[in-house]
Amino acid sequence: QVQLVESGGGLVQAGGSLRLSCAASVPTFSSYAMGWFRRALGKEREFVAAIRWNGGPTSYADSVKGRFLISRDNAKNTVSLQMNSLKPEDTAVYFCSARSSVVSRREYDYNYWGQGTQVTVSS
Numbered sequence: 001q002v003q004l005v006e007s008g009g010g011l012v013q014a015g016g017s018l019r020l021s022c023a024a025s026v027p028t029f030s031s032y033a034m035g036w037f038r039r040a041l042g043k044e045r046e047f048v049a050a051i052r053w054n055g056g057p058t059s060y061a062d063s064v065k066g067r068f069l070i071s072r073d074n075a076k077n078t079v080s081l082q083m084n085s086l087k088p089e090d091t092a093v094y095f096c097s098a099r100s101s102v103v104s105r106r107e108y109d110y111n112y113w114g115q116g117t118q119v120t121v122s123s
Helices: none
Strands: 001-007 010-013 018-027 031-038 046-051 058-060 068-072 078-083 092-099 119-123
Touching: 001 092, 018 092, 018 119, 031 078, 046 068, 046 078, 058 068, 058 078, 078 092
Parallel strands: 010 119
Antiparallel strands: 001 018, 018 078, 031 046, 031 092, 046 058, 068 078, 092 119
């Protein structure tokens, strides 16, 4: 059973930064590709970023490319999302996800999900 717990969400002004973290309780964390998705109010969940089991390659949605950085620490079973230059349109619940295969941008490819953490960017 894989459990994912996100943290680091909050309220920030536009242009600010936040760092999300996801702690995974799984003995073989290093074998999982990890992803971040988000769901804004009234919208469907969308892909944000993903990282391969060994830290590379990474994949980003066009809307966050150049502003967000995904990374992982396999020794600590964590994956992080550094979010810079935040915009009001980044406001959403952010979800951590895991799959025991290669990186994917598709939501339905992921087997495990966290509960989500709210990020609110004020203008």
